[in-house]
Amino acid sequence: MATSVQLLAASGVDELCRRLADAGFPAAEAEIQLAGVFPRLAVVADLASAEAALLAETLTRLGGIAFVQSQASAADRCRLALIGSTAILKSLARPEQMAPPLAAELARLLDTRPQSPVQLVGRRCILPLDRPRIMGVLNVTPDSFYADSRQVALDDALRQGVRLAAEGADLIDVGGESTRPGAAAVGLAAELERVVPVIERLAREVDCPLSVDTNKSQVAAAAVAAGADFVNDISGLQFDSEMAAAVAQSGAGLFLMHTRGRPRSMQQDTRYYDLLGEIIAYLGAAVDQAVTAGISEQRLAIDPGIGFGKSAEGNLEILHRLKELHCLGRPLLLGTSRKSFIGRALGLENPAERLAGTLATVSLGVAAGAQVFRVHDVRPAREAALMAWAICREQMP
Numbered sequence: 058m059a060t061s062v063q064l065l066a067a068s069g070v071d072e073l074c075r076r077l078a079d080a081g082f083p084a085a086e087a088e089i090q091l092a093g094v095f096p097r098l099a100v101v102a103d104l105a106s107a108e109a110a111l112l113a114e115t116l117t118r119l120g121g122i123a124f125v126q127s128q129a130s131a132a133d134r135c136r137l138a139l140i141g142s143t144a145i146l147k148s149l150a151r152p153e154q155m156a157p158p159l160a161a162e163l164a165r166l167l168d169t170r171p172q173s174p175v176q177l178v179g180r181r182c183i184l185p186l187d188r189p190r191i192m193g194v195l196n197v198t199p200d201s202f203y204a205d206s207r208q209v210a211l212d213d214a215l216r217q218g219v220r221l222a223a224e225g226a227d228l229i230d231v232g233g234e235s236t237r238p239g240a241a242a243v244g245l246a247a248e249l250e251r252v253v254p255v256i257e258r259l260a261r262e263v264d265c266p267l268s269v270d271t272n273k274s275q276v277a278a279a280a281v282a283a284g285a286d287f288v289n290d291i292s293g294l295q296f297d298s299e300m301a302a303a304v305a306q307s308g309a310g311l312f313l314m315h316t317r318g319r320p321r322s323m324q325q326d327t328r329y330y331d332l333l334g335e336i337i338a339y340l341g342a343a344v345d346q347a348v349t350a351g352i353s354e355q356r357l358a359i360d361p362g363i364g365f366g367k368s369a370e371g372n373l374e375i376l377h378r379l380k381e382l383h384c385l386g387r388p389l390l391l392g393t394s395r396k397s398f399i400g401r402a403l404g405l406e407n408p409a410e411r412l413a414g415t416l417a418t419v420s421l422g423v424a425a426g427a428q429v430f431r432v433h434d435v436r437p438a439r440e441a442a443l444m445a446w447a448i449c450r451e452q453m454p
Contacts, residue, residue, distance in 0.1 A: 260284025
């Protein structure tokens with residue numbers, strides 16, 4: 058056999074170690090040494106200018122790279138980008154090098170290796186996350202943005218729910234209020250009348266868990282009593298002060314989503330100074346609020362809110378940087394199905410034409426570690442997700 062050279066692709070320490078192990082090399086030893094080779098990036102926000110300049114100088118002296126950016130929102134305040142190997146950044150993260158609270162936080166983050174949650178707990182079920190899970194959309198509304206998803210009559214909604222389950226839905230999300238951009242709010246009585254009978258009947262017809270898509274605590278409580286296992290709150294507990302307590306008392310699982318403003322007005326301002334930073338802070342606070350209310354972390358999942366108070370370009374940025382959300386340590390729900398940013402990217406005004414674009418986002422979401430996908434088209438999304446998962450894991454589903 059002739060001598061040869063093969064260049065293996067690896068985007069980071071974890072993948073490089075996996076490649077080494079596959080080739081029979083000692084990956085455990087390599088992981089320790091590689092921490093001194095691969096650069097990492099940390100961004101510190103809202104620093105005094107003098108402190109930022111001193112930290113930048115210190116990191117440069119240690120062998121790293123720093124960039125200082127003035128904050129337009131406040132005079133004499135800066136953001137600071139810190140770049141260096143794990144070893145270099147750990148040298149910086151010492152009380153003698155930077156303010157002790159900041160040093161402790163940076164050290165904690167450097168030592169934290171986010172673990173993908175293995176399950177999500179609902180009221181009466183456990184949803185394993187050993188493969189991508191598909192949440193089927195069941196809209197009991199007359200005005201959802203995708204006309205083919207609208208089911209107003211009870212019998213039609215039941216037939217649609219049964220069909221979603223038959224196509225392989227791992228859970229079904231029932232919503233009685235459209236949350237498309239510009240949608241008007243629905244009154245409590247009308248929303249209850251739409252969703253509760255459907256959930257009550259559907260719980261007897263299908264084996265998969267049910268979720269209720271609502272931001273009203275009274276609807277959430279009634280839906281769980283009728284048979285829902287999860288509550289999907291687009292506001293991340295911000296629209297109804299009683300929602301956290303209602304979910305805690307019900308024992309349901311909870312999906313927490315990021316948004317900026319209510320559907321009627323959320324697209325009026327889609328500018329962000331730090332899009333992912335704001336989303337992570339918002340969702341982190343929502344998780345803390347839920348836990349404080351008595352909801353265990355095992356019952357919580359997060360959603361960056363694609364299309365909710367974001368521009369088309371912002372949605373692309375979220376998808377490109379999706380891995381950053383794993384720092385919160387919770388399962389990640391991704392809802393991109395047939396949304397307008399796909400239409401913008403592909404020149405498709407009609408949501409009915411956006412299936413292929415949706416499946417691309419599902420596949421890339423799997424590669425980025427998303428675990429639950431909220432979709433209108435269960436069977437094709439399930440197949441795309443499982444295929445992407447098989448490729449990412451290099452094994453058959």
